[in-house]
């Protein structure tokens with residue numbers, strides 16, 4: 001049995017009837033699959049500021065250089081300050097989370113591409129005011145919209161960030177030292193390389209030269225940079241480079257046939273004919289026979305539980 005990871009969520013996504021019309025937008029994948037690993041803590045900002053159910057709908061409107069949350073039918077209804085204030089009020093609640101799933105398109109909860117009306121014309125370049133404020137308060141917190149979780153790459157990226165962010169907090173709570181920070185970095189290094197080789201290299205270099213700085217100050221900047229790198233989705237070509245690098249540790253151990261089988265599986269992954277789980281499973285098999293401590297401890301080989309099947313669609 002594993003500990004469930006606390007993750008915030010828009011209430012309507014878990015089936016609470018809090019939408020303007022008394023409905024909900026329950027998402028089965030979130031509930032049935034992610035719910036086995038995440039403990040969802042739900043919140044509806046529009047209910048929390050007292051709009052009630054049923055309620056008048058609101059939308060984002062650009063007025064001069066400000067974005068306001070205004071009633072669609074009743075322009076006298078204005079809840080901008082209330083939505084921002086409730087996000088600030090929830091700060092101590094948010095700080096226990098390692099991720100947050102929000103409802104797309106909502107003027108309160110949406111993460112991106114929320115419509116902002118300017119002179120009656122909708123532009124899809126806004127964020128819900130509650131979510132935007134929370135993201136400003138917690139820039140490292142993994143946040144994703146339920147709609148985007150339907151995309152295998154974005155889904156894996158979000159879930160992966162949640163697991164890593166939780167591990168970071170465990171390291172900080174246990175005993176953060178230069179040694180544990182180096183160990184954390186070492187175990188995630190290949191993951192960073194799969195997201196952005198240049199930034200990963202620079203972060204590793206800065207860490208190796210940082211020992212004269214105050215640890216807590218460096219650690220804060222470190223995890224911000226780390227989480228920003230992870231936010232960039234991992235490219236297939238970067239995964240191929242990492243897989244080739246890992247294969248190098250087996251150079252002496254494998255015979256000709258095993259080498260060919262491994263090369264073929266990496267090449268077929270590169271060509272999009274096989275999912276990432278295939279070369280990784282083959283590598284795991286070889287490292288069981290020929291153990292290597294660095295590779296065994298690397299989270300790249302086991303980024304999240306196999307049962308989530310996230311590598312099967314990459």
Ligand code: SF4
Pocket residue numbers: 010011012013018019020043044045046047103106108109
């Ligand atoms: S999108 Fe947000 S504000 Fe709207 S019903 Fe869902 S939780 Fe409430």
